[in-house]
Amino acid sequence: MTQHLVDPHAPRDLKAFIAGLPKAELHVHHVGSASPRIVSELAARHPDSKVPTDPEALADYFTFTDFAHFIDVYLSVVDLIRTPEDVRLLTYEVARDMARQQVRYAELTITPFSSTRRGIDERAFMDAIEDARKAAEADFGTVLRWCFDIPGEAGLQAAEETARLATDDRLRPEGLVSFGLGGPEVGVERPQFKPYFDRAIAAGLHSVPHAGETTGPQTVWDALTHLRAERIGHGTSSAQDPKLLAHLAEHRIPLEVCPTSNIATRAVRTLDEHPIKEFVRAGVVVTVNSDDPPMFGTDLDNEYAVAARLLDLDERGLAELAKNAVEASFLDAAGKARITGEIDTYTAQWLSR
Numbered sequence: 585m586t587q588h589l590v591d592p593h594a595p596r597d598l599k600a601f602i603a604g605l606p607k608a609e610l611h612v613h614h615v616g617s618a619s620p621r622i623v624s625e626l627a628a629r630h631p632d633s634k635v636p637t638d639p640e641a642l643a644d645y646f647t648f649t650d651f652a653h654f655i656d657v658y659l660s661v662v663d664l665i666r667t668p669e670d671v672r673l674l675t676y677e678v679a680r681d682m683a684r685q686q687v688r689y690a691e692l693t694i695t696p697f698s699s700t701r702r703g704i705d706e707r708a709f710m711d712a713i714e715d716a717r718k719a720a721e722a723d724f725g726t727v728l729r730w731c732f733d734i735p736g737e738a739g740l741q742a743a744e745e746t747a748r749l750a751t752d753d754r755l756r757p758e759g760l761v762s763f764g765l766g767g768p769e770v771g772v773e774r775p776q777f778k779p780y781f782d783r784a785i786a787a788g789l790h791s792v793p794h795a796g797e798t799t800g801p802q803t804v805w806d807a808l809t810h811l812r813a814e815r816i817g818h819g820t821s822s823a824q825d826p827k828l829l830a831h832l833a834e835h836r837i838p839l840e841v842c843p844t845s846n847i848a849t850r851a852v853r854t855l856d857e858h859p860i861k862e863f864v865r866a867g868v869v870v871t872v873n874s875d876d877p878p879m880f881g882t883d884l885d886n887e888y889a890v891a892a893r894l895l896d897l898d899e900r901g902l903a904e905l906a907k908n909a910v911e912a913s914f915l916d917a918a919g920k921a922r923i924t925g926e927i928d929t930y931t932a933q934w935l936s937r
C-alpha cells in the first residue's frame with residue numbers, strides 16, 4: 585500500500601504562502617531526511633543493500649506497521665551510510681532539499697554512534713558533517729546546527745559513546761548545539777541517561793530529548809526532571825496530563841510537534857485526533873517539524889499546511905508558527921532577528937499584494 589500523507593485540504597493560496605515562507609526546522613533526523621534521490625545515489629554506491637531505489641517501491645518500503653517497524657526500516661537506511669563521503673553527500677543534499685523549502689536554519693539530529701559502530705572513523709565523520717555544513721551555508725544559505733542523540737535502545741554503551749563524541753574538545757564539531765535521546769521509548773527509561781545529559785549540559789550543550797512520543801506523560805516529566813529538557817521532541821502524550829501542559833506553558837518549554845510522523849508511526853490514529861490544538865489552547869509553545877520527511881511522505885511545507893488546517897491558521901498565524909521555531913531555536917540573537925525580520929517582511933509583502 586502506497587502512503588499518501590500529503591494534506592489535500594490546504595487551500596492553494598495558503599500552500600503558495602507556505603512555500604515562500606522563511607522557516608526554521610528544529611526536529612529533523614539526518615538519515616531520516618534522505619530523499620529517494622539521495623537513497624538512490626547511496627544505494628548505487630552500495631548495491632548489496634536491501635533498500636529499494638525505485639520511488640514506488642520505496643514508498644511501499646516506507647509504510648510502517650508500528651514504531652518498531654519504523655526503526656527497523658530506519659536502520660536499514662543507516663546501513664547505506666558507510667563512508668565519510670556518504671556522510672558528506674547525505675548532509676549536503678539534505679541541506680539542498682531544505683533550501684528548496686525556504687528553510688533558513690535547521691537543527692539536524694545526528695546519531696554518531698550508529699555511524700562509528702559501523703566502522704566510520706570518528707574524526708572523518710566529524711570532518712564530513714562540518715565540511716557539508718560549511719558548503720551548504722555557502723551554496724544554499726541554509727544554516728545547519730547539530731543535535732547528537734543517544735539511540736536509547738542501544739543501551740548505556742551508546743550513551744557513553746555519544747556523550748564522549750559530543751564533549752571531547754578534540755572531536756566536538758563547531759556546529760554542535762544540543763544533546764538528544766531518540767529511538768523507542770518503551771522500556772527505555774529516561775532517568776538512566778541523567779549522567780550523560782549532565783556531562784553534555786556541563787559542556788554547554790542544550791538538552792532536547794524525545795519524550796512522550798510512544799509512551800505516556802510520565803516520560804515527559806522524567807525528561808524535564810532528570811534530563812533538564814529545554815525542548816521536548818514530540819511530547820504528544822503531554823495532552824493526557826493537564827498539570828504537565830500547565831508546567832510546559834508556564835516554563836515556556838516548547839514542544840517539537842511532528843504531526844504526520846505521529847500518524848506514520850501510528851503513535852496517533854488520525855490527524856484530526858492529533859493533540860496539537862490542545863497544546864495551543866493550554867498556552868504551550870508549539871513548533872511544527874517534519875522528523876523523517878521522505879520516510880513519512882511529507883516535508884516541512886506539508887507540516888505547516890497540516891498545522892494550518894488543524895489550528896485554523898491564516899497567513900499571520902502561520903508566520904507566528906514560523907517565528908515560534910526561530911525563537912525556540914538555539915541560534916544566536918542576531919541570527920534569530922534576521923530570520924524573524926525575513927518572515928515579517930515576506931508576510932507583509934504577501935498580504936499587501
Ligand SMILES: O=C(O)c1cccc(C(=O)CC[C@H]2O[C@@H](n3cnc4c(=O)[nH]cnc43)[C@H](O)[C@@H]2O)c1
Binds near residue numbers: 699733767
Ligand atoms: O545504530 C544502531 O546500531 C542501533 C542499535 C540499537 C538501536 C538503535 C536505534 O534505536 C536507533 C534509533 C534511531 O531512530 C532515530 N529516529 C528517527 N526518527 C525518530 C523518532 O521519531 N523518534 C525516535 N527516534 C527517531 C533516532 O535518531 C535514532 O538514530 C540503533
Ligand SMILES: [Zn+2]
Binds near residue numbers: 611612613766817875
Ligand atoms: Zn524524532
